[in-house]
Amino acid sequence: MNPLLSRLQPYPFERLRRLFAGVTPNPDLRPISLGIGEPKHATPQMLKDALAAALDTGLTGYPATAGEPALRQACAAWMQRRYGVPVDAATQVLPVNGSREALFSFAQTVLDASKPGATLAFPNPFYQIYEGAALLGGAQPFYVPSVPARNFAVDWDSVPDEVWARTQLIFVCSPGNPTGAVMPLDEWQKLFELSDRHGFVIASDECYSEIYFRDEPPLGGLEAAVKLGRPDFKNLMMFTSLSKRSNVPGLRSGFVAGDAALIKSFLLYRTYHGGAMSPAVQAASVAAWGDEEHVIDNRRQYREKFAAVTPMLAEVLDVALPDAAFYLWAGVPASFEGKVAGLSADEAFARELLAQYNVTVLPGSYLARASGGTNPGAGRVRMALVAEPAECLEAAERIVRFCREQSR
Template sequence: MSRSRLDSLGEFPFRRLAGLLADKVPSPAGPVLDLGIGEPQHAVPPILAENVARHAASWNRYPPPTGTPSFRRTVARWLARRNALSETVLDPDRHVLPVAGTKEALYLAAQLAVDRAGRSRPAVLMPTPFYAVYYGAASMAGAEPVLLPASAASGFLPDLDAIGPEVLARTAAFYLCSPANPQGAVADRAYLAKAIGLARRHGFALFLDECYSELWDKEPPPGGLDVAHHDTGSLDQVLVFQSLSKRSNAAGLRSGFVAGDPALVQAFAKLRAYAAATQPIPLMEAAEALWNDEAHVEENRRLYRQKFDVAEQRLSGRFGFFRPAAGFFLWLDVGDGVAATARLWTEAGLKVLPGAYLDGPAPISAPYVRLALVHDLGTIADALDRFVATLAPDDRPAGRS
């Protein structure tokens, strides 16, 4: 009996992690600290709850599948500000579609692209390591996930020149995450323009996952719509995915949007009408308030910079440490990520994620672990001290116990 597409998928990374640690007892030396999952722990902006309460009378209304006109206008204006676009470039009714968090949108996107492409042996490109939803989405859409190594040698982004013509000829979609999860690498304007050019020449959809774009260190990363409009002259073949989960510490709100090529947005709206949840109006009102406020985002960036300062002090010169350009992850070379994960759990009470769990069947990230710097500064400092004491006990700076 042949295996189903679902059966052919491996376990989701966090289920694999749970299995790895299931029979292991965490160290009792201190509180267990979870650095494995990228769940923001900064304070939720008060305007979220305030706006949900203010619009409580709307809980009895079915939310419109394409969102409220006000939400779409708010997103279009935010995109115009963020991408230095004239407000006339983006039509809220043609270029913007709300989604119930980008996880489901990224998953459905592969179904949309593979169906529209109509290619035999369709391929869906993605970096490796990757957000597991890309791989699952491609597989369940009946496409071949084609993994493009994003290693230190290529600046932690896929080498676009290494994609063969045979693969490009059957590509239906390309998932590209910038800033990258887990490495925090940022695609510059030239890189994005090249990716857009490939999408148009070969007729595939470019899905730009920009969910970490607002958590930058020194300067804001270029946006896909900025490059598409200013550097290539149109939004054709490009969809950008954005969320409030990381930007606004609102993962539980399940609010995001897709924006870009109006033909893709229209097709996506049709698909979602059959297959996806719509966001309740009180939550959409709260999301509007968050997109209209930048003060809490600036505070987020300040807090993450402080934690990267501490990480740089503790880890500089060890474990291949580099300070990422954006995001909130550390990507550390510990030799054997799975073994180090088990050891950190049993000896230090730290939960991290093995890099190999973010790869496909042929992992290139086995030496790495991913740490999410989502907790408060004191907790992160404690965690990093435990990390070093466990994996490099004889390599601590002088004067630090």
């Protein structure tokens, strides 16, 4: 077996199952899960209709890894509408089977483990695919801390020069998972300058870009490049998906766009990897990328939920409305530290909340790694407000009661 497999860490939800082993949730309350970021809003009918219509003819041949021209053009047209960024559909766009698969395989395309100290850097806390991609690519992960006092901005200045010198790839996530923080233009400029100096590639994970709570939509990586006079997108690739935007995580459809040279190499890798998208999925994806009405309605639903739930939880937890995404990144009361032997405060909070109120949240320490002696997720929990409004409100009410009872 590949010895690098032994370096992989347990996935957060595996750790959560272990944490909850032996816990009997309150049987008088129906279970509500805020633990997994799986969209629950209805899938748009027009998308389902497009998928169904394509099934008759879409399964009889092998699809091209590069995707159909109609899909690449739909993706490029969306980039122009959403960001005002022109991309060449033939050379700067590539369909992928969801951003998760693409982020992982892109790292395998870029990383050169034959070079001593090959490093992949990414924010801490993070989406665990970043770490797995580094480890299975034979690289060293470098965990860059987020700063709560700066709205969880990633502290790129804390990365030593010797680490930048051996970095081959960085993952950025904006809007961030789990914090919801959006990277501003000056932060992009800093990363572009570092990339020019050290030669590393920037992979920008933007799968939450269409769920936001401010008037201004989140800045995208390619958009930032154009604003800063980098229309060739040198050493830059953005990743996006229909999963959150269009409520179709089971469709496994997204695309990457950026540096044409990177696209060419990634396409070569994917041709051998078997990364072609089903023609039926491509047809549904064309319909989805071409429609904004369902996206606007989806965003409205999230805004209404967060407007109702966030003030309630802010009475008992350290939490505020994020810039974007569908998570609340909440600090738990200090009284939970040391409450249960052998557990961190966020673990104790999650375990006791399940037992007493049958609500599942994810301990923040499971989404981060200790770096410099500190786990930046410790003392926080991630809550995914993906369910229907009534269910999210009921979960919030239970959490408020739980916290108030614990403080007596």
